[in-house]
Amino acid sequence: MMHPRLSVDAMCSFQWPFERELALWKDMGVQHAGLLMNKVADDPERHLDALDDAGIHISTLITAGFQLGDPASWSATRAVHRAMIDLVASRKGHSIYFTTGRTVSCDWDEDLALFAEAVAPTVKYGQERGVIAAFEPTLRTNVSFCGSLSDAIEIAEVTGLGIVSDFGNNWAERGLRETVKRAMPHLALAQIGDIAISSAGGRSHIGKGDLPLERMLGDILDAGYEGVFDLEVVPADYTAETNEDELREGIRAASDLLYAMKI
Numbered sequence: 001m002m003h004p005r006l007s008v009d010a011m012c013s014f015q016w017p018f019e020r021e022l023a024l025w026k027d028m029g030v031q032h033a034g035l036l037m038n039k040v041a042d043d044p045e046r047h048l049d050a051l052d053d054a055g056i057h058i059s060t061l062i063t064a065g066f067q068l069g070d071p072a073s074w075s076a077t078r079a080v081h082r083a084m085i086d087l088v089a090s091r092k093g094h095s096i097y098f099t100t101g102r103t104v105s106c107d108w109d110e111d112l113a114l115f116a117e118a119v120a121p122t123v124k125y126g127q128e129r130g131v132i133a134a135f136e137p138t139l140r141t142n143v144s145f146c147g148s149l150s151d152a153i154e155i156a157e158v159t160g161l162g163i164v165s166d167f168g169n170n171w172a173e174r175g176l177r178e179t180v181k182r183a184m185p186h187l188a189l190a191q192i193g194d195i196a197i198s199s200a201g202g203r204s205h206i207g208k209g210d211l212p213l214e215r216m217l218g219d220i221l222d223a224g225y226e227g228v229f230d231l232e233v234v235p236a237d238y239t240a241e242t243n244e245d246e247l248r249e250g251i252r253a254a255s256d257l258l259y260a261m262k263i
Contacts, residue, residue: 002029003255005263007059007230009034009191012250013242014234018047024244025056028251032059032228034189037084048091058093059228060134060164060189065098065143066118068111074118081122085131094227095132095188097164100155103145111145116159123160134162134188138169150179153186162188165220166232168203171195171211177219184223191232192217192254202236205250206257217261229258 008030013021018039025033033056040047040061051058063084067073084096101118103111119133126133137152138144146152149170152163163186173179180187194209206213217229231254233247 002031002251003258003263004031005228006030006251006255006258007032007034007228008251008254009060009062009230009232010036010039011062011238012231012233012247014238015241019050022047022050022054022056024247026054028248030056030251032057032230034059034230034232035061037061037063037080040087044087048087052091058088058091059230060095060097061088061093063096063098065135066101066115068101068114068118068145069104071114071118077118078121081133082125085122085126085129085133088131089129093131095134095162095164096126097134097136097162097188099136099138099140099144100146101144102142108145108151112155112158115145115155119159119161127160132162132188134164136164136166136169138166148173149176149183153179153183156183156186162186164189164191166191166193167211167213167216168193168195168232168234171216176216177222180219181223184225187225187227189227189230190220190225191230193231193233200236202238203233205233205246206231206253208250213257214261217257217263221261221263229254229263 064080066077100115122133137146139147156163194204194206194211196204196209
């Protein structure tokens with residue numbers, strides 16, 4: 001039986017259409033899934049009806065981030081966020097998330113001020129609809145000025161956003177256990193995966209890398225996390241075709257790890 005607190009993210013099968021990944025999720029008994037906006041936007045009602053029929057809950061939905069250097073574009077991004085919040089709310093889903101946007105001035109505090117202004121209507125609307133609006137600190141500087149969980153806490157405090165904490169982004173942070181404790185009041189979603197430290201980049205499936213996963217999961221649990229664990233495994237070349245056998249093996253390994261941890 002698939003672990004009831006495991007979510008599988010559509011980023012694991014980036015090149016697949018929604019129908020193919022849904023078929024795999026159903027076949028494996030997945031109960032929660034993270035969605036990609038671009039995969040469901042063409043016919044959201046039909047896609048989400050199929051998700052409902054399969055008994056799969058929306059753990060999160062990844063959507064567009066802001067172009068902080070172009071304030072004229074913010075209203076359009078806010079409109080997308082509202083639409084995605086409505087979509088998730090209509091299915092009693094948990095959250096949406098996005099990245100902060102790249103730096104505008106190479107001044108972190110100025111970037112935060114811009115981001116707080118841009119995102120305020122999204123946060124307010126999410127609160128009204130009962131859907132958490134969250135952001136992910138990521139090492140990809142082309143889409144984010146925030147690269148650490150430690151800095152993400154300040155952003156969450158200023159903006160009211162939740163935080164998506166991803167092992168693939170924060171595994172090397174100093175004092176991670178204590179940082180996770182400080183982040184917990186803001187933590188919307190924990191994302192899991194593995195990293196082969198000597199590799200050229202990208203993520204690995206559970207058990208195929210070098211991370212101390214049991215320790216890292218233990219730190220999150222000890223801090224009081226009660227949500228799902230979203231498996232997000234993105235290769236260095238995220239446009240590469242997903243190997244279905246490897247994905248199935250990875251999902252089973254993630255489920256087995258959660259059971260082994262007695263979660």
